Amino acid sequence: MEFSQQLAITLIESKDEFPVDFEEAWNWIGYSTKQKAKNKLLNNFEPEIDYQVLLNQTVKQSGRGGYNREQIRLTVDCLKSLGMMAGTQKGKEIRRYFLECERIAKQAIEIIPAQAQEIEKLKLEVELAKTQERLLITTQAIATLHGTEMVALILGKPEAIVTKTEKAETLVTVDQFGRAIEKYDGIGISYLARRYGFAKNTKACHHWLSTIGVSEEQWLTEPALVKAKKLPRDLLPWLDKQYANKKGTRQTLLGE
Structure with missing residues (x-):
């Protein structure tokens, strides 16, 4: 399986602390042999922090016993560092894939709060529109029953009341x-x-x-x-x- 941008995203989003299989990793990075990659790993990284070694019991078909098969799992950060230390073209490509993932994640961090604020703003505008509609219906009903002067008093705007002065024709x-x-x-x-x-x-x-x-x-x-x-x-x-x-x-x- 070739390393890709989608694979980088899958590894980053994995909930597994050690999601990378070393058997695939050394090929992705482009080491000439598995042993060279393993030596680089053991000499520069810490077990249970950067990688994990699992021993699986394998039974021989002859039935005369089995042996422990070693499986090494890496963290995503360990894979990135191992790729940079290899000095290979594939190692550089892996690094670029992860950098692109980080760039996308950073954009999401910046965009999501802005979108959330815009959504909240729209929600408030909708609620305000509903409130204004209810207010309009209510004030129209009050004006019909009690006159516009009562509406002005209820809204706290007594200055809006217009006193009608009787005009006397002499x-x-x-x-x-x-x-x-x-x-x-x-x-x-x-x-x-x-x-x-x-x-x-x-x-x-x-x-x-x-x-x-x-x-x-x-x-x-x-x-x-x-x-x-x-x-x-x-x-x-x-x-x-x-x-x-x-x-x-x-x-x-x-x-x-």
């Missing part, structure tokens, strides 16, 4: 010199319908207002291109109170 009449004569800031029925949950049903809102005591005399007519009746703005707190106390026929009108 109409001012002036004389020929531009001086204010009278100011009107009444509240129209469309605004009141939206405020108290009637949406665009201004007729139902008007009916509800009459059931809680708002008379026709309280409606103001502002001087505009299109005249519209409006309630005085200072009446708004009282209307809010009536709405909160469920006064009048609002619930009946809306079917609540």
Whole structure:
């Protein structure tokens, strides 16, 4: 059997402390005789550290007894050193094979941790994506039930809450010199319908207002291109109170 790169890898990966058979090793290295290789081994290496000698009982076919057959096993390091000491071309090739194995192993040592880090990074990204997806679903549900302001509070971002300030439209009449004569800031029925949950049903809102005591005399007519009746703005707190106390026929009108 010729020595090869694959054989070098097999020997390195072997769990056997002495995986190399000396009978094959001296041929791989290119010693001229087995005895020369054995002398080099015995003179330069230590038994049970670099090599191991095993004696196997062999029975003769004549049945007159047997003899001990010697088997020598080497460590991988011993094989490499024995090859370098031989000074042969085959010995140099064996050394190059093992150097290539060491180079591959070194690359693996460098690559595997980097790959492990990349895998962990990808795992974290996947978990983050799952968390963000769950957060999105949860916040959408909260926003639907309680509004976006509640989501901002839950996420610890009260500064994200936008306070909606009511815009009051004020109409001012002036004389020929531009001086204010009278100011009107009444509240129209469309605004009141939206405020108290009637949406665009201004007729139902008007009916509800009459059931809680708002008379026709309280409606103001502002001087505009299109005249519209409006309630005085200072009446708004009282209307809010009536709405909160469920006064009048609002619930009946809306079917609540």
